[in-house]
Amino acid sequence: MADLTSNFLGISSPNPFWLASAPPTDKAYNVERAFEAGWGGVVWKTLGSEGPPVVNVNGPRYGAIYGHDRHLIGLNNIELITDRDLYVNLKEITEVKKRWPDRALIVSLMVPCDEESWKAILPLVEETGADGIELNFGCPHGMSERGMGAAVGQVPEYIQMVTEWCKKYYSKPVIVKLTPNITDVRYPARAAKAGGADAVSLINTINSIVEVDLDNFAPVPTIDGKGSHGGYCGPAVKPIAMNMVAEIARDVETAGLPISGIGGITTWRDAAEFISLGCGNVQVCTAAMTYGFKVVQEMITGLSDWMDEKGINSIDEFMGRAVPNVTDWKYLNLNYVTKAKINQDLCIECGRCHIACEDTSHQAITNMVDGKRHFEVIDEECVGCNLCVNVCPVDDCITMEPIAGMDPRTGKPIDPEYANWTTHPNNPSANTEAAE
Amino acid sequence: MSDRQPLSRDVQSARLSAAEYDENFSDLHAPLDWHEAKVEAERCYFCYDAPCMTACPTSIDIPLFIRQISADNPTGSAKTILNQNIMGGMCARVCPTETLCEEVCVREVAEGKPVKIGQLQRYATDHFMESKRPHPFTRKAETGKKVAIVGAGPAGMSCAHHLAREGHDVTVFEARNKPGGLNEFGIASYKSTENFAQREIEFLLEIGGIEIKTGQRLGEEIALDQLTSDYDAVFLGLGLKNTNRLNLEGENAPGCEDAIDYIAALRQAEDKSILSVGRNVVVIGGGMTAIDIAIQTKLLGAENVTICYRRGQDAMNASLYEQELAQTHGVKIMHWRQPNSIKLNEQGEVCGLEVETTSDASGKLSGTGEMQIIQADQIFKAIGQKFDSTLLSDHQVELEQGRIKVSDTRQTSHQKIWAGGDCIVGGEDLTVVAVEDGKIAAQHINSVLQG
Numbered sequence: 001m002a003d004l005t006s007n008f009l010g011i012s013s014p015n016p017f018w019l020a021s022a023p024p025t026d027k028a029y030n031v032e033r034a035f036e037a038g039w040g041g042v043v044w045k046t047l048g049s050e051g052p053p054v055v056n057v058n059g060p061r062y063g064a065i066y067g068h069d070r071h072l073i074g075l076n077n078i079e080l081i082t083d084r085d086l087y088v089n090l091k092e093i094t095e096v097k098k099r100w101p102d103r104a105l106i107v108s109l110m111v112p113c114d115e116e117s118w119k120a121i122l123p124l125v126e127e128t129g130a131d132g133i134e135l136n137f138g139c140p141h142g143m144s145e146r147g148m149g150a151a152v153g154q155v156p157e158y159i160q161m162v163t164e165w166c167k168k169y170y171s172k173p174v175i176v177k178l179t180p181n182i183t184d185v186r187y188p189a190r191a192a193k194a195g196g197a198d199a200v201s202l203i204n205t206i207n208s209i210v211e212v213d214l215d216n217f218a219p220v221p222t223i224d225g226k227g228s229h230g231g232y233c234g235p236a237v238k239p240i241a242m243n244m245v246a247e248i249a250r251d252v253e254t255a256g257l258p259i260s261g262i263g264g265i266t267t268w269r270d271a272a273e274f275i276s277l278g279c280g281n282v283q284v285c286t287a288a289m290t291y292g293f294k295v296v297q298e299m300i301t302g303l304s305d306w307m308d309e310k311g312i313n314s315i316d317e318f319m320g321r322a323v324p325n326v327t328d329w330k331y332l333n334l335n336y337v338t339k340a341k342i343n344q345d346l347c348i349e350c351g352r353c354h355i356a357c358e359d360t361s362h363q364a365i366t367n368m369v370d371g372k373r374h375f376e377v378i379d380e381e382c383v384g385c386n387l388c389v390n391v392c393p394v395d396d397c398i399t400m401e402p403i404a405g406m407d408p409r410t411g412k413p414i415d416p417e418y419a420n421w422t423t424h425p426n427n428p429s430a431n432t433e434a435a436e
Numbered sequence: 437m438s439d440r441q442p443l444s445r446d447v448q449s450a451r452l453s454a455a456e457y458d459e460n461f462s463d464l465h466a467p468l469d470w471h472e473a474k475v476e477a478e479r480c481y482f483c484y485d486a487p488c489m490t491a492c493p494t495s496i497d498i499p500l501f502i503r504q505i506s507a508d509n510p511t512g513s514a515k516t517i518l519n520q521n522i523m524g525g526m527c528a529r530v531c532p533t534e535t536l537c538e539e540v541c542v543r544e545v546a547e548g549k550p551v552k553i554g555q556l557q558r559y560a561t562d563h564f565m566e567s568k569r570p571h572p573f574t575r576k577a578e579t580g581k582k583v584a585i586v587g588a589g590p591a592g593m594s595c596a597h598h599l600a601r602e603g604h605d606v607t608v609f610e611a612r613n614k615p616g617g618l619n620e621f622g623i624a625s626y627k628s629t630e631n632f633a634q635r636e637i638e639f640l641l642e643i644g645g646i647e648i649k650t651g652q653r654l655g656e657e658i659a660l661d662q663l664t665s666d667y668d669a670v671f672l673g674l675g676l677k678n679t680n681r682l683n684l685e686g687e688n689a690p691g692c693e694d695a696i697d698y699i700a701a702l703r704q705a706e707d708k709s710i711l712s713v714g715r716n717v718v719v720i721g722g723g724m725t726a727i728d729i730a731i732q733t734k735l736l737g738a739e740n741v742t743i744c745y746r747r748g749q750d751a752m753n754a755s756l757y758e759q760e761l762a763q764t765h766g767v768k769i770m771h772w773r774q775p776n777s778i779k780l781n782e783q784g785e786v787c788g789l790e791v792e793t794t795s796d797a798s799g800k801l802s803g804t805g806e807m808q809i810i811q812a813d814q815i816f817k818a819i820g821q822k823f824d825s826t827l828l829s830d831h832q833v834e835l836e837q838g839r840i841k842v843s844d845t846r847q848t849s850h851q852k853i854w855a856g857g858d859c860i861v862g863g864e865d866l867t868v869v870a871v872e873d874g875k876i877a878a879q880h881i882n883s884v885l886q887g
């Protein structure tokens with residue numbers, strides 16, 4: 001059986017699945033249930049400074065979007081950081097860490113953006129025996145209006161500054177959690193590294209309005225007739241999160257900076273994808289909030305079985321394996337020519353490929369042949385875009401097949417050599433020497 | 437006489453408790469609730485040039501109406517359905533979808549599980565009718581043209597609605613005391629519950645411009661000549677009448693009954709316990725009527741119900757689904773049996789049916805000489821119906837194969853007379869086909885009347 005042990009930043013945990021800082025990690029009761037269910041670690045729900053805790057709304061705080069059969073694919077929330085007393089949290093953290101020494105326990109923090117506040121809280125956290133801290137620079141609602149959370153995460157200088165304070169007043173690993181609500185995630189990541197961060201974790205939730213109630217004309221969740229933007233998470237955000245992870249993983253300035261992947265991770269496969277894009281471990285929130293802590297059992301067994309099948313022995317062995325294959329568009333091989341091919345034995349003749357290509361692409365799929373309903377790709381028209389593959393309801397029914405020799409669409413021979421846009425004759429700024 | 441058998445005969449009413457009758461004659465399929473409808477609707481692929489739509493005799497835009505359900509617009513969905521088929525509610529209940537739209541659904545082809553088109557159609561139309569919304573269509577300005585329709589069955593009423601929509605004045609002459617035709621008097625009771633046929637007629641009349649005159653029988657109270665002179669056009673939706681005869685001795689004895697008449701009585705009986713049913717019932721025939729009478733006598737408490745059909749399973753007019761439905765209700769289907777003689781008791785009442793095994797090995801159906809007597813307290817004849825051609829005996833309207841001959845536009849040989857439904861030649865004897873006939877005729881009548 002594959003070894004799932006994770007050693008992220010020297011913090012060991014029996015598997016790479018941590019619960020992200022959120023309601024599932026709000027208190028000892030939840031965290032201990034999570035550990036019993038098998039989670040490798042948790043990032044405790046974000047703590048604030050000493051004093052009266054924040055308050056949450058008392059109306060609904062979640063909204064959702066659904067796929068078929070009310071399958072939850074996106075969740076949005078307007079919850080704040082912990083609304084429990086700081087000392088209660090610290091006491092519970094201390095006790096839980098003592099009882100579960102083999103699990104990772106990270107404390108998430110968000111305090112005002114001044115050195116004093118950080119200096120005050122960090123020794124208290126140090127005392128708990130927790131394995132590290134995560135700086136919540138991501139919360140997009142409620143806290144950012146108070147100059148914390150995303151308000152800090154959107155300003156690289158602040159990130160660097162706060163990270164430096166933390167490294168100064170705290171001895172264990174410091175993880176900086178990034179907000180996706182920025183234009184280029186590489187800048188905050190670079191700032192975190194410059195500040196001495198041991199790792200970045202991403203993504204936090206995305207600013208969102210998930211629904212408008214068309215009876216009351218107000219965003220959902222609606223509180224007494226009004227709604228506010230919330231933070232979006234769950235399966236729907238995974239593609240956005242993976243892109244951001246990959247951007248950091250392949251940026252020369254942050255190359256090698258450990259990454260904890262977060263955003264829509266629901267199954268072992270999602271986790272494996274994040275890890276292959278350079279994450280040392282992963283964090284999960286919505287999947288646990290949707291299905292309960294038991295989902296980790298599917299993740300653990302799935303990852304282990306897949307690794308066994310692939311002959312991969314440890315997480316490190318495949319971590320980052322996909323990073324070299326993430327490239328810029330301009331480097332993609334323009335001499336790689338594919339054509340869609342329909343497997344007639346699998347085709348159920350729904351006609352979706354035809355109408356998608358006919359109405360919105362390249363008129364490259366028939367719907368009638370010799371007076372009979374029949375769907376066939378016309379190679380002379382097919383540009384190989386893949387749309388038909390994506391809309392076909394049958395698995396593996398349409399495949400994209402690379403071709404060589406002559407391209408029936410252009411009538412020109414296909415150059416077997418790699419060539420990209422940087423050297424293409426149509427590119428005004430092409431490197432003409434290479435084009436020769 | 438030698439064929440008078442000393443068998444005891446058991447025919448009784450009130451075989452069951454009130455609760456059992458209620459249970460037995462409730463909806464065959466419970467209607468889908470909102471969530472079920474949504475989940476089912478989401479199974480639809482929104483096919484291009486959808487095969488289901490081509491298979492629907494009324495060409496309902498099935499992918500569109502299903503998509504409207506999944507997009508939370510059941511009202512719009514119902515309008516899509518009703519625009520093509522004003523009796524979409526009844527058709528959702530009675531169409532043999534397994535041989536129409538659902539048979540060709542790509543998901544039937546792919547996985548043997550079609551999208552439940554009929555149930556979704558029922559969901560949308562029920563939603564519309566139950567929400568008591570205003571009628572979905574408005575009548576065009578009155579044209580002053582008058583059309584007579586004979587027969588208030590699905591063909592006649594569909595024609596009436598389309599003509600009224602175009603602004604014509606429609607008078608429907610109906611022989612019975614109630615409109616609806618076989619929707620009211622024929623369809624199995626577990627398919628059309630809670631007085632649906634009458635509710636649908638009321639809904640259809642909301643368009644305005646339609647008057648129904650009941651108790652008006654063509655050939656008695658009214659004459660075709662009169663109608664063609666008093667009205668601008670006439671549509672005949674007369675359906676069928678006489679059940680074919682067995683031509684056996686004893687056919688008129690107590691206990692040998694016409695399935696259609698019995699079903700009509702059953703459909704009209706509020707209290708099913710008044711219906712007398714035999715302990716042993718034998719049904720002769722292989723179509724929808726045979727299945728329906730068999731199942732419904734079983735539901736009335738008959739102990740043994742046997743359908744005798746003279747050919748093999750493949751030749752049965754009832755779909756495989758209908759046959760299975762009968763079997764799951766405990767009906768026994770005997771193939772390759774033809775009636776040979778009716779057995780009567782001392783009192784001259786039916787007590788058995790002698791059947792002969794048949795074969796088509798020689799290429800032609802014939803008896804093998806092997807006989808068998810099936811105990812029967814009641815024998816139901818369900819061997820098809822005929823058109824009552826005496827109604828048109830003055831030959832103003834040409835017939836073919838005993839039914840009315842029509843063109844593609846459902847116009848008869850008489851320039852002012854159109855016809856549709858079961859009474860025309862080549863019909864499939866389905867509600868939905870009758871509805872389509874009425875619609876096609878109305879479209880042509882309208883174009884003729886508008887000049």
Ligand SMILES: Cc1cc2nc3c(=O)[nH]c(=O)nc-3n(C[C@H](O)[C@H](O)[C@H](O)COP(=O)(O)OP(=O)(O)OC[C@H]3O[C@@H](n4cnc5c(N)ncnc54)[C@H](O)[C@@H]3O)c2cc1C
Nearest residue numbers: 587589590591611617618653654675857858865866867870
């Ligand atoms: C027992 C049974 C079960 C069936 N089950 C199904 C089913 O499940 N699904 C399905 O699709 N189809 C079914 N059918 C067939 C379906 O009912 C018919 O195809 C359909 O009703 C035909 O419609 P129509 O308007 O042509 O005739 P009808 O429904 O027969 O209507 C004819 C109307 O004309 C009236 N009429 C007749 N003569 C005169 C006259 N001289 N003057 C005035 N009025 C007259 C009649 O009283 C009647 O109201 C079934 C039929 C039977 C008999």
Ligand SMILES: Cc1cc2nc3c(=O)[nH]c(=O)nc-3n(C[C@H](O)[C@H](O)[C@H](O)COP(=O)(O)O)c2cc1C
Nearest residue numbers: 020021022046077136204233234263264284285286
């Ligand atoms: C209700 C809710 C509350 C959250 N609170 C916090 C928080 O206090 N601190 C924090 O760093 N992230 C918080 N998050 C963000 C999650 O930790 C995580 O980054 C995000 O949900 C994406 O992961 P997912 O797609 O697995 O849910 C919260 C998320 C949710 C749904």
Ligand code: SF4
Nearest residue numbers: 357382383385386388
């Ligand atoms: S790959 Fe694109 S162009 Fe080719 S058939 Fe499919 S949809 Fe059409």
Ligand code: SF4
Nearest residue numbers: 347348350351353392
């Ligand atoms: S989308 Fe797929 S199943 Fe449908 S017609 Fe095209 S190839 Fe066949």
Ligand code: SF4
Nearest residue numbers: 480481483488541542
């Ligand atoms: S054939 Fe089936 S899947 Fe396709 S549109 Fe019709 S109901 Fe939907």
